[in-house]
Amino acid sequence: MSSDTSLASRAVPQTAPFLEVSDLVRHFQIRRISRLFGKKALLKAVDNISFVVKKGDTFGIVGESGCGKSTTARLVIDIDKPTSGRVMFKGREISRLSPAERRRLTLQMQYVFQDPLGALDPRMRIIDQVAEPLLIHKKASGLNCRNQAADTLLSLELKDHVFRRYPHEISGGQRQRVVLARALILEPELLICDEPISALDVSIQAQVLNLLSDLSRRMNLTTIFISHDMSVVRQTCNQVAVMYLGKIVELSPTDALFQSPAHPYTQALLSAVPIPQPGLVRKRILLKGDPPSPVDIPPGCRFHTRCHLEKPICREKEPRFKLLQEGHWVACHVARGDA
Numbered sequence: 600m601s602s603d604t605s606l607a608s609r610a611v612p613q614t615a616p617f618l619e620v621s622d623l624v625r626h627f628q629i630r631r632i633s634r635l636f637g638k639k640a641l642l643k644a645v646d647n648i649s650f651v652v653k654k655g656d657t658f659g660i661v662g663e664s665g666c667g668k669s670t671t672a673r674l675v676i677d678i679d680k681p682t683s684g685r686v687m688f689k690g691r692e693i694s695r696l697s698p699a700e701r702r703r704l705t706l707q708m709q710y711v712f713q714d715p716l717g718a719l720d721p722r723m724r725i726i727d728q729v730a731e732p733l734l735i736h737k738k739a740s741g742l743n744c745r746n747q748a749a750d751t752l753l754s755l756e757l758k759d760h761v762f763r764r765y766p767h768e769i770s771g772g773q774r775q776r777v778v779l780a781r782a783l784i785l786e787p788e789l790l791i792c793d794e795p796i797s798a799l800d801v802s803i804q805a806q807v808l809n810l811l812s813d814l815s816r817r818m819n820l821t822t823i824f825i826s827h828d829m830s831v832v833r834q835t836c837n838q839v840a841v842m843y844l845g846k847i848v849e850l851s852p853t854d855a856l857f858q859s860p861a862h863p864y865t866q867a868l869l870s871a872v873p874i875p876q877p878g879l880v881r882k883r884i885l886l887k888g889d890p891p892s893p894v895d896i897p898p899g900c901r902f903h904t905r906c907h908l909e910k911p912i913c914r915e916k917e918p919r920f921k922l923l924q925e926g927h928w929v930a931c932h933v934a935r936g937d938a
Contacts, residue, residue, distance in 0.1 A: 616653065617688075617689060617789075618651065618652040618675070618686070618687070619650075620649055620671075620685075620687075621684055622649055623671070623674060623686065624646060624684050625645040625670055626641050626644065627641070627642040629894065642893050643894075644667050646667075649847075652821060654819075655819055656821060656838060657824055657835055657836045657837050658823050658824065658838050658839075659823075659824050659840070659853070660840050661825075661832050661839060661841055662868075663843070664827065666842040667844075669794075676710050677693050680694070688707075688708065688789070706736060709783070709787040709791070710782070710793065711791065711792045711795050713794040714798065716767070719777065719778065721765060724762070724763050724765060725762055725765070725769070725777055726745060728766075729752055729780045730745050730748035736785065748780070751783060752780050755779055757773060757777070757780070771799050772799055775796070775807055776810070779810075779811075783818070788821060789822075792822060792823070795807065795824075796831065808834060808835060812835065829868050830873075837852065838850070838853060843902055844890055844902070845893055845896075846901060847930070848865070848929065849861060849930070850920075850928045850929075851927040851928065851929075852927065861927070862930070863906045863908045864906070867885075887907075888905055890905070898917075899912070899914045900914075900917060900930075900932065906933075912932050913933070923935075
């Protein structure tokens with residue numbers, strides 16, 4: 600592990616981590632123009648990131664669209680393969696598992712996709728879709744299988760009149776519960792939620808978040824929660840990684856991040872969060888322009904082209920992770936730290 604990412608990994612005590620991501624990289628080769636012989640380029644979707652998630656925690660990954668959040672999640676759960684680096688789950692490196700072992704791993708790791716309608720089969724009734732994982736993994740069959748599916752749906756506050764409907768016949772909030780039911784019926788230990796409430800109305804968002812929180816406590820779930828909404832992350836997560844252009848730029852316990860954000864990008868994200876108190880106004884930090892292309896990443900700090908605190912060194916040298924206080928790490932030349 601490189602010195603920078605080793606520091607990031609030590610943000611959480613190294614006592615048999617439940618989930619450990621080390622020096623993870625995912626690059627894609629693309630063509631710059633839509634022609635057969637166009638020049639190839641390298642798109643750096645995830646570029647050397649490390650973090651540790653403790654058992655029972657909810658770990659948030661935040662950032663703008665295209666920063667690498669979903670790619671990171673897909674690498675963790677082995678939907679995509681890393682270019683380099685490793686993912687350790689309960690002390691075992693996922694990429695080294697045999698096909699049979701990876702199949703068993705899916706019983707312990709489940710993914711909740713952003714679009715519940717797209718994740719469900721439009722030709723299958725709700726009860727059958729929730730029961731299907733039990734059949735695939737031969738955990739139950741027949742009436743027992745359907746009874747377990749019904750119990751799981753009821754535990755997620757779905758009424759029995761929904762069971763025989765098709766996905767297009769129920770609301771967005773109900774579909775999100777069905778997708779959760781499909782994931783939870785296998786009783787996983789790790790749940791990855793990729794923007795699970797972004798397509799829902801605000802009132803339904805609150806219901807789903809409360810439900811997720813209750814399920815995490817009851818089932819002792821470890822969760823990776825991906826979002827671009829900082830207020831949701833504050834309500835949901837124990838620890839937060841802030842990503843920008845494929846890199847983690849700040850890693851911190853949630854309270855410390857919101858009380859004293861260190862990276863200028865984090866400060867800008869938090870400045871856009873409304874304050875739920877009449878009369879109080881937070882000074883808004885407006886970012887310059889759009890994020891650079893992950894194909895043409897600027898030298899030095901990749902955020903310097905939009906940073907309101909930019910210094911000459913930011914254009915020349917990539918910042919390393921440094922410790923600000925216990926558990927709070929930042930990759931920034933301007934932020935002051937202890938290491």
